[in-house]
Amino acid sequence: MARALAQDGWTPDRSAAGRNNPWLLVAIISLPTFMEVLDTSIANVSLDNIAGGLSISVDQATWVLTSYLVANAIIIPISGWLSDAIGRKRYFLMSIALFTLSSLMCGLAPNLATLVIARILQGIGGGGLAPVEQSMLADTFPPKQRGMAFAAYAIVVVVGPVLGPSLGGYITETWSWHWVFLINVPVGIAAWFLADIFVDEPQVLRDDRKALLKRGLRIDYIGVALVALGLGLFEFTLDRGEREDWFASNLIFASAIISAASLVALYFWESRHKDPVVDVALLHNRNFSLTLVMMATTGMILYGTTALIPQMLQQVVGYSALDAGMALTFAGVATLVMVPVAGRLSGLVDVRYLLFPALLVQALALWNMSHLSADLSFTDAAVARLYQAAGLPFLFIPISAIAYAGLPQHKTAQASSLLNVARNLGGTIGISASQTLLSTYRQVRQSTMVEGLNPGNPAYNDWVDSASRALGTMPGDQTTTLAVLYQQAQRQISMVAFLDVFRTLMVVILVIAPLVFLMRPGRGAGGGVGH
Numbered sequence: 001m002a003r004a005l006a007q008d009g010w011t012p013d014r015s016a017a018g019r020n021n022p023w024l025l026v027a028i029i030s031l032p033t034f035m036e037v038l039d040t041s042i043a044n045v046s047l048d049n050i051a052g053g054l055s056i057s058v059d060q061a062t063w064v065l066t067s068y069l070v071a072n073a074i075i076i077p078i079s080g081w082l083s084d085a086i087g088r089k090r091y092f093l094m095s096i097a098l099f100t101l102s103s104l105m106c107g108l109a110p111n112l113a114t115l116v117i118a119r120i121l122q123g124i125g126g127g128g129l130a131p132v133e134q135s136m137l138a139d140t141f142p143p144k145q146r147g148m149a150f151a152a153y154a155i156v157v158v159v160g161p162v163l164g165p166s167l168g169g170y171i172t173e174t175w176s177w178h179w180v181f182l183i184n185v186p187v188g189i190a191a192w193f194l195a196d197i198f199v200d201e202p203q204v205l206r207d208d209r210k211a212l213l214k215r216g217l218r219i220d221y222i223g224v225a226l227v228a229l230g231l232g233l234f235e236f237t238l239d240r241g242e243r244e245d246w247f248a249s250n251l252i253f254a255s256a257i258i259s260a261a262s263l264v265a266l267y268f269w270e271s272r273h274k275d276p277v278v279d280v281a282l283l284h285n286r287n288f289s290l291t292l293v294m295m296a297t298t299g300m301i302l303y304g305t306t307a308l309i310p311q312m313l314q315q316v317v318g319y320s321a322l323d324a325g326m327a328l329t330f331a332g333v334a335t336l337v338m339v340p341v342a343g344r345l346s347g348l349v350d351v352r353y354l355l356f357p358a359l360l361v362q363a364l365a366l367w368n369m370s371h372l373s374a375d376l377s378f379t380d381a382a383v384a385r386l387y388q389a390a391g392l393p394f395l396f397i398p399i400s401a402i403a404y405a406g407l408p409q410h411k412t413a414q415a416s417s418l419l420n421v422a423r424n425l426g427g428t429i430g431i432s433a434s435q436t437l438l439s440t441y442r443q444v445r446q447s448t449m450v451e452g453l454n455p456g457n458p459a460y461n462d463w464v465d466s467a468s469r470a471l472g473t474m475p476g477d478q479t480t481t482l483a484v485l486y487q488q489a490q491r492q493i494s495m496v497a498f499l500d501v502f503r504t505l506m507v508v509i510l511v512i513a514p515l516v517f518l519m520r521p522g523r524g525a526g527g528g529v530g531h
Contacts, residue, residue, distance in 0.1 A: 014139035014409060016088070018200030022140050026152045028198050029133045032096045032191040034156045035184050036126035039068070039103075040427075041164030041306065042171075042180055045325065049177040056112050059243065066239045067116045069428065071123025073235035074228045076424060079128040080417035081220075081277040083135065087209055088413065089201040092132045093192060098125030100188025107182035122181075130157070134416035136199070138404045144347050150400040151343030151393070155336065157423065158392050161306050162332045166325025173322060208410065223270055223277040230262035231421070238432040242439065279414040282407070288415065290519050291403040294355060295419055296426030297512050298395040301362050304430025304505060305369075305388065308438070312498045313381055316374050316491055327378060331385035335392055342393035346401045352516050354398045359513040361391035366506035374495040402519075434501050441497035 017025040043050070043064055051061040083091045102125055105118035134153060141149040171179050233255040240252065247253045270276040283289050310324035319327075345354060365388035372384060403419050404412055 011409065012142075013204045014202050014412075016136035016199050016202070017140050018202075020198050020200070022149075024198060025140060026137065026149060028191070028194045029092070029136055030152050030156050031194070032099065032188065033129045033133045033153075034160055035187050035191075036099060036129045037157055037160030038164050038167070039122065039126060039181075039184070040072075041161045041303075042168040043068075043177075044307075045165050045168045045310075046172045046177040046180050049172050050115075053177060054109075054112050054115070060112060062243070063112070063116050064119055066236065067119040068123040068126075069239055069424075070232045070235045071120045072127045073231040073421075073424060073428075075124050075127030076131060077227050077231060077417050077421045078224060078277045079131045079420075080135070080279070080414035081275075082128065083132055083413045084209065084212060087201060088132060088135065088205055089195075089199050091128060092136075092199065093195060095125050095128035095132070096188055096192045096195060098122075099129065100125075100185055100192065103181045103184035103188065107178045107180075107185070131413070131416040131420045134400065134419065135413040138412040138416070139202075139409065143401075143405065146401045146404070147346030147397055148340070148343040150346070150397050151339045153400060154339055154342070154393050154396040158302065158335050158389075158396060159332050161303060161427075162328045162335070162389070164325075165306070165310055166322060166329045169320070169322035169325050218275055220270075220273055220275060220277045223266065223273060226262045226266040226269060227278060230259055230266050231425075233259035234263070234425070235428055238428045241432060242435045246436070278417070279411065282411065282415055282418060285406065287406060287519055288403060288418075290515060291399050292418060292422040293512065293515060294395070294399050295403075295422040296429070297359075297509065298392070298399065299423040299426030300430030300433075301388075301395075301505065301509065302392060302430070303427030304434040305366075305385075305502075307431045308434050308498060308501060309369075309381065309385060312495070316495045316498070317376065317381075319378075323378070327381040328385055330382040331389035334386045334390040338390050339393045339397070342397045345394075346398040351398045351402045352519055354394050355519075356513055356516045358391050358394035358398075359509055359516070361394070362388060363506045363509045363513070365391065366502045366509070370499045370502040370506065372495075372499065374491055430505075434505070437501045437504055438497050441500040442493060445493045445496050445500070 015022070016029075047058055047061045047064070050056075050064060051058045054061070079091075086094070099122055102118050102121035106115055106122060109115035109118055133156075134150075137149045137153060138146065168180050171177075171183065237252055237256045237259060241249075244252045247256070266278065267280050270278050270280045283292075306328060309328060310319075313319040313324040313327060342354070365384070368387060369384050372380060400419070404415055407415055
């Protein structure tokens, strides 16, 4: 056993389970993380209700989403440093407490300003949960068992965004938008007490923290400021860019420039700092850098399509927000079924032989989506998503398991932070890019289709004559007929634009997929990868 531990570079000294069953720990620490991931999408379908309840415009209500995402983006990359400086268990409990209290503030907010402030605090509290959970899992389970441990994490990060829209729609329609946030309170309280009782702070972590404080804890204020400017404004640019017409807006242009400059400065500053808030030296590990690319791609696929599919069903087919969300929720069953399979295989099979086929499955699923029609049924939409959902665990679990291979065990907190940054930014890029592409493709398709809708086109005249007779309009009166034609044309234009976006995402995946073979061969268990 000692030889195996030495070979894998893992020891149980940093386990967060203590004397408790490590699988009990998985369930406990996954609970608050699930609520946080759920909150990234649960409020999306409630914006109209929030706007009406607070007497504001829908555009103003979108700050409820933006404020949370920006706060999340800022805190996640420095959560590893905060965990080391404050103490992992203490920081985890503080994050749960802040997330729970700010959720209560959100639910009771009397105006937009209060709600936005509460959402910022909620984003700060929630931002530390997923990275700390991953760090605990990596330290608690030996490499050969990490695949199954991260299977639970995959359920959280994959199913959470899928359930968000449907759960948010159900809560809003059944009760009110306030309960979208208030539902976190009892769960948060229970999670805090369970974590306080069952999560252990290993002595080696306490000693590391004492040593850190003894030599003088020097807060890297410049690093924190650069993270806030770089990632915060990057998130802001992506989230608000479509609404502000991108670089036609001076605000978006300025935020993009400042973000890019800050991120470049952050890399060079942290590379030379003795106690960096973001350990950019981890990026020099080829395997870890490639796992970040794969995680960002996976986040882009998951969040991008999770935003597109309900939007397509509502705008083209005429579904309610709840019905559109249910089409995604149905596919979540496939994810749950495949999670244990992916967890088991990730510890046995060369990770490249899981990741590459999984990416191809995503490409095929998007190819299938690109052949849907405007008359698709609920079953068509649910099955199309099901193909994609079944392959997602074979991305998340191997990536999460292999990311820590070859890294020193005391780096797990910083590595977890960067891995979650990649997932969040990939998701934001996926949502932003898909919406921008959708708008662009609509304009292109509309200009192409309108060219043929004129009296000089025999097919146009035949359709108008046939439709006029079917509608029973008076001879010479084409107002109703043209109105129907315009409505149908817009419907077809929107549908084709959605299909174009699916094809584009498919091409992106096919371009990224070969990078898998730049990774060193090895199992998700660690089998020497990255050493």
